[in-house]
Structures are given as structure tokens and as C-alpha cells.
Amino acid sequence: MRDVYAAGIGITSFTRLEYPLVEIAAYPGLMAMRESGITKIDQLYVANMGAARVNHQSGLASAVVDNLSLTPAGAETIENGPASGASAIKQGFLAVASGMYDTVMVIGAERMREINALEATDFVATLTHPLAEHIYGVTLPSLAGMFARLYMEKYGVTSRHLAMVAVKNHKHAMDNFYAHLHEEITLEGILDSPDALTNNPVVADPLRYYDMCPVSDGGACLILTAAEIAKKTGKPMVRLAGVGQATDTHAVHDRKDPTELLAVREAAKRSLAMAGVKPLDVHVAELHDAFTILEIVESEEVGFFEKGQGHIALQEGYTELGGKLPINPSGGLKAKGHPVGATGVGQAHEIVLQLWGEAAKRQVKNAKVGFTCNFGGFGNNVVCLTFIREG
Amino acid sequence: MERDIYAYRCRRCGHVQYPYRTICCNCRANDHNEFDIVPLPKKGRLLTFTRLFNPPSDYSTVFLSLGMVELENGSRITGQLNIETPEIGMEVRAEVEVVRRDEYNKYYGMVFYEA
Numbered sequence: 001m002r003d004v005y006a007a008g009i010g011i012t013s014f015t016r017l018e019y020p021l022v023e024i025a026a027y028p029g030l031m032a033m034r035e036s037g038i039t040k041i042d043q044l045y046v047a048n049m050g051a052a053r054v055n056h057q058s059g060l061a062s063a064v065v066d067n068l069s070l071t072p073a074g075a076e077t078i079e080n081g082p083a084s085g086a087s088a089i090k091q092g093f094l095a096v097a098s099g100m101y102d103t104v105m106v107i108g109a110e111r112m113r114e115i116n117a118l119e120a121t122d123f124v125a126t127l128t129h130p131l132a133e134h135i136y137g138v139t140l141p142s143l144a145g146m147f148a149r150l151y152m153e154k155y156g157v158t159s160r161h162l163a164m165v166a167v168k169n170h171k172h173a174m175d176n177f178y179a180h181l182h183e184e185i186t187l188e189g190i191l192d193s194p195d196a197l198t199n200n201p202v203v204a205d206p207l208r209y210y211d212m213c214p215v216s217d218g219g220a221c222l223i224l225t226a227a228e229i230a231k232k233t234g235k236p237m238v239r240l241a242g243v244g245q246a247t248d249t250h251a252v253h254d255r256k257d258p259t260e261l262l263a264v265r266e267a268a269k270r271s272l273a274m275a276g277v278k279p280l281d282v283h284v285a286e287l288h289d290a291f292t293i294l295e296i297v298e299s300e301e302v303g304f305f306e307k308g309q310g311h312i313a314l315q316e317g318y319t320e321l322g323g324k325l326p327i328n329p330s331g332g333l334k335a336k337g338h339p340v341g342a343t344g345v346g347q348a349h350e351i352v353l354q355l356w357g358e359a360a361k362r363q364v365k366n367a368k369v370g371f372t373c374n375f376g377g378f379g380n381n382v383v384c385l386t387f388i389r390e391g
Numbered sequence: 392m393e394r395d396i397y398a399y400r401c402r403r404c405g406h407v408q409y410p411y412r413t414i415c416c417n418c419r420a421n422d423h424n425e426f427d428i429v430p431l432p433k434k435g436r437l438l439t440f441t442r443l444f445n446p447p448s449d450y451s452t453v454f455l456s457l458g459m460v461e462l463e464n465g466s467r468i469t470g471q472l473n474i475e476t477p478e479i480g481m482e483v484r485a486e487v488e489v490v491r492r493d494e495y496n497k498y499y500g501m502v503f504y505e506a
Contacts (some may be wrong), residue, residue: 046453060425117445118448121445122448125447132469133469135444135492136470136471136490136491136500137447137449137455137471137490138455138469139443142443142457145438145441145457146440146441146459149439149441150438150439153479200446204442204443205444207441225461249416251469253438253459253467253469254467258438258439263424265438349480
């Protein structure tokens, strides 16, 4: 396999976007090409989860490749639930590493706000097991609620710890122009004040409104290419050094210990091993905090902290900007937003920006090794990426 | 009429799996349909639960009470709860009732009550 480099990135705001899905996908592609100077694209991968259902559009990649006037380049739509983004990056990686293509463009795009929030939650709930979960009215927030209750009971995590994740990530997002929520929140406002139950109502107890990510539209792009082409961009050389994926049971109740996210553990292990680094070599990470509890648990499963210690590290400021291992400097899914199919590419966008040293106010100093965890289903399909800056 | 929810016992290794998989998750060695269909027990212990205050659009209730239960035979199932104040570890018993209705169908599943 030859080495694969991240040579160009682009992103839209993650928010409610009032333009067509195809343009949400195309705009970050244009940005990435313009900034990198790379215009010869051999293959396009478009990550998307719900266009056929939500936007009445199938074959999205065919539409995007035409919209960007990249025809006759090959184009494929990749659907892997909320992990579609990192899955598409994986396909791009394989294509360049194998030598089949020199340069591929990976785009993630989703437009969920075309429908209302209830319909959007119903749409995402199609990820659950049709016979063992969906018929009962199970949705992703309810799985997260049941998971959180069990986890909190077992490890002494409290609602306060969960709220700290939200406060941290909202604070990080204040410095991210492209984030969905530019809203600084406090423990007082969402937990302690007499108005807290109104500000922050219970959604799936013990999880509350501010424990959940918003429903976002958005697109992001990553251009992957071989070393010779990446060198010409003049940017620091950032190598996609590790790609790891793992799966777990479809129905969450089927897991031996439902407080463990084995697919996260395995995908992270594979990704880091391929990159030849250890969890504590990582300088900056984007974890899939669709629910606050997930940031804490993923930080343990990927090996940053011992099991049961993630909330302690959080509480001690270890994972905030300025801490030893900043997690979700972009604001994470919690505050940057979660346009499902685009999220994994959005995470990679943030890590590449960090490793280039171009993250401005939210820059993690001297970041050389970056890590992303893109979590599909409720942990049944996870893709982890490790990026390393060379030189 | 007494209704049941069925699980699948592998004829090679005896493992009872629910929900259905074409290949047994335990021995990973069975041939097509090498399962005996067995009813799941209706008594168990509540593993975890939640009240979902934004239930799917097929429901018109204020909240939906959901839980995971470990049944007497060790199988686990996700179901609805009809319990005022659920607690982790409490003994529960199930009835098989309609758990979801949409325009065309009704779906039966386990609803748990305090034992």
C-alpha cells in the first residue's frame, strides 16, 4: 500500500441550510479544490444517510459529480448510517493506497432540516433493529438514555458530568464559525437554576435536552491523494495513517455488557495500531458525542483513559482546550452539529485543520497526531481514523 | 388469547438467540433453519430503562416507557414498561400486547409490569 495524504478540506456551516442538498455537498468540494489547487479528481465518494427518504433523492453522488462538473470521474454514494462519513473516507483511502486512483474527493452531506425534528428522529430510528427495537418505539435518544442510566449506575457518573461535556463543547464551538450552536451555556443555567427544567427538559431520562446533539444540515469535504500531489499544495503533509472499523450486535440488548462499546474499542485499536501510535500519543481527538455520555465512554474505549475514569478526566479539565488531550475542539456533534452522513468527514476536517495549525483560536498547540471516532447505529458500526503530521 | 414472543434455539449448540439471525451468534456453524422455535419466558429482571418524552409520531402518549430486561433463561429483550417507578434490578413480568400501530399494521411485543 502507498501512503495517503489529506491535501484539501472544505466545509459548510452545520446549521439549517436553505439550499438544495446537492449544493450542500458541492460547496465544500469547491472550497477544497480551490484551496488546495487540486482540480484533477479521479473518483468522488459522497457519504449520505437519508437523501432517498428525507430529500426524495437517490444516487446523490451522480448528482454531485455533475454539479461539480467533474464528469466523467467515477462517483459513488456511501451509506453507513451516522458513520457514513468516515466509511467514505475509508473507501477513498483504499482507492489511493491501492494505486487505483491518485486523487479522490470524499464529501459528506446531509439535509435533515427539510423535515421537522420529530420526523428526523423517526428517520434516524430506522437504524434500530426492526423487530426487536423499532416496533417498541425505540429511537436513538432512548437507547442513549437506557445506556446512560446503566453506565451512570455502574461508574458513578452523574448528570453533572454529562452537563460538563455539553458546557465544554458549547464553549469550544464559540470559536468555530461553522458550528451549529453559538450559545455559551453554564451548569447553573442547565442544571442548578430554578429555570433549569424549562431550559433543559428531560428527553430520555436521565438524558436531557442539552445532552443531545442538534439536528443539522451540512457538508464537508476531504481530498485524499498520493504524496507527490500532496506536496504541491504547500500545506504541511498530513497522512491518513490509520483506518480502523469494527461492528457489534445490531440490537443493543444483545451485548454481553451493554455498558461496553466493543466496536469503538476494536475500531480504535485497529486504527491506532495501523498508524503505529498509542492512545496517549494522540494530541487532539474528535469523538462522536451525539449524546454527552458517548464522549465520556468513547474516551475510555479508545484507550485515552481507564474504564470508569473518563468523567474524572473531564472534570479535571484534561479534555478541554488547553488541557492535555483536548476532545472535540470543534464543538463536537453536541455543538458543532450532526448532519448524520457528513459528520465523519466534518470530524476529519477539524483534525486536518488542527494538524495544519490553522484552527485559529481553538488551535491545539503542536498537534501532530489527531484521531476521530465516527459512531454508527448505537455503536454497531464504528470507524476510527488516525492522522499524523509529518515533519 | 395467550401470545408469545419467540426465540430461536440452535440445533447445533443449543444457544437461544433473540432476535433471529440466519447463522447462530454462538456457534456460527448452523445450516439454514437449523433452529427450534421456543417461546421466551415472561419473567425477568429489569436491566435499565428510560422514559422517552419525544416518542415517535406513531405514539400519542406524553412519554414512552422503555426498558431492557434479562429474562429467566438469560435471554435479553427490549420492551415497553407499564411500571410507575421502575428501578434497576426489579423483578418484572411481561404481557404480549400491541406496542405500536401505524396506518396499516399493529405490532405485538412485550410490555413489562411489576412482578
